[in-house]
Amino acid sequence: MSATPALIEATKLSVDVPAKWLPFARVKPLSILLDVSLAIRSGEIVCMVGESGSGKTTFGRALLGLVKPSSGRITLEGAALADFSAKSFRAVRRQAALLFQDPLSSFNPRQRIGAMIAEPRRIARSGSTRMEDLVALAQQVGLSERFLSRFPHALSGGQARRAAVARALSVIPKLIVADEPTAGLDVSVQGGVLNLFLELREQHRTAFLVITHNLSVARHIADRIVILYLGRVVESGPASEIFRAPKHPYTRALLDSEPVPDPAKRRTEPPVLGEVPSIAARPEGCEFHTRCPFAQARCRVEAPTLADEPGHRQVACHFPLPAASAAAVRGLHVVSR
Ligand SMILES: Nc1ncnc2c1ncn2[C@@H]1O[C@H](COP(=O)(O)OP(=O)(O)OP(=O)(O)O)[C@@H](O)[C@H]1O
Numbered sequence: 001m002s003a004t005p006a007l008i009e010a011t012k013l014s015v016d017v018p019a020k021w022l023p024f025a026r027v028k029p030l031s032i033l034l035d036v037s038l039a040i041r042s043g044e045i046v047c048m049v050g051e052s053g054s055g056k057t058t059f060g061r062a063l064l065g066l067v068k069p070s071s072g073r074i075t076l077e078g079a080a081l082a083d084f085s086a087k088s089f090r091a092v093r094r095q096a097a098l099l100f101q102d103p104l105s106s107f108n109p110r111q112r113i114g115a116m117i118a119e120p121r122r123i124a125r126s127g128s129t130r131m132e133d134l135v136a137l138a139q140q141v142g143l144s145e146r147f148l149s150r151f152p153h154a155l156s157g158g159q160a161r162r163a164a165v166a167r168a169l170s171v172i173p174k175l176i177v178a179d180e181p182t183a184g185l186d187v188s189v190q191g192g193v194l195n196l197f198l199e200l201r202e203q204h205r206t207a208f209l210v211i212t213h214n215l216s217v218a219r220h221i222a223d224r225i226v227i228l229y230l231g232r233v234v235e236s237g238p239a240s241e242i243f244r245a246p247k248h249p250y251t252r253a254l255l256d257s258e259p260v261p262d263p264a265k266r267r268t269e270p271p272v273l274g275e276v277p278s279i280a281a282r283p284e285g286c287e288f289h290t291r292c293p294f295a296q297a298r299c300r301v302e303a304p305t306l307a308d309e310p311g312h313r314q315v316a317c318h319f320p321l322p323a324a325s326a327a328a329v330r331g332l333h334v335v336s337r
């Protein structure tokens with residue numbers, strides 16, 4: 001590992017939300033994220049993967065100060081943020097751009113797309129806001145000139161997402177947190193957006209946290225993968241190794257549920273292992289045991305810790321899958337949008 005500090009690093013980051021008051025009982029706060037640690041280096045593309053509700057968006061937002069962590073630490077280029085105040089996050093925000101999961105929610109409905117994608121340049125007083133340069137910026141993400149004069153409501157979901165990418169690239173940041181950046185895009189455009197990320201990494205050493213439930217996105221671009229389950233990291237490591245030999249049964253299940261383009265190779269087994277538990281009713285022991293086909297007695301009572309494994313990998317499982325395991329976790333009903 002290199003001695004230079006990570007561009008950004010979260011250590012044991014947790015996020016709680018107050019639980020609602022029930023008529024006769026005060027319920028403990030709900031934990032959305034639990035002790036998530038993750039370092040991202042310049043030029044690195046880290047994909048955070050997990051089912052809907054696993055806490056991916058919450059982590060991305062917490063990293064940029066849009067959600068207040070209840071505990072943990074964030075360092076930016078080796079310097080710890082003093083606290084989780086807006087002031088502390090100012091330095092992070094100067095270096096980072098967030099591509100929101102729902103791009104329209106981040107747009108000013110009264111601002112034309114051209115003005116919107118020019119805004120970061122205007123604020124940073126860097127880069128050209130001349131029409132021809134804004135057209136070039138929009139064209140990079142496949143939006144033609146005519147979209148620059150439109151208002152957000154006149155855009156389709158895919159066009160809005162592309163406009164959001166153009167805005168994020170307006171002043172090249174050191175870090176882009178991209179929350180489901182390809183959702184709602186045609187397959188051809190999806191590849192274009194991901195290739196643009198790869199180009200930025202090559203040319204500017206931009207780092208990425210790409211949040212996705214779509215493993216084919218991770219397959220395309222990830223250097224490293226972090227798998228979240230109910231707000232905890234259950235496995236992490238180099239992408240190639242995770243795809244080659246997942247160690248956590250949950251990772252294995254996610255890989256097995258990846259859509260297969262060839263109809264002849266498609267699996268037909270019905271979903272059998274049930275739904276994701278609620279964060280309000282976390283299972284005892286290993287929180288995955290209720291869906292794990294390999295669960296044993298120990299898994300029902302003792303929570304595994306996230307342990308280091310050779311090859312810069314980590315796994316939280318009492319019985320990690322051996323590399324040669326051919327056992328597939330078939331039929332796990334994986335929830336995605
Ligand atoms: N402000 C909040 N108050 C209460 N619960 C919340 C809040 N924000 C998020 N949650 C809950 O926290 C969990 C994680 O949410 P989050 O949006 O981070 O998941 P996600 O992995 O991004 O899911 P998706 O794939 O659907 O986008 C969910 O159960 C969600 O309902």
Ligand SMILES: [Mg+2]
Pocket residue numbers: 056057058101179
């Ligand atoms: Mg999300």
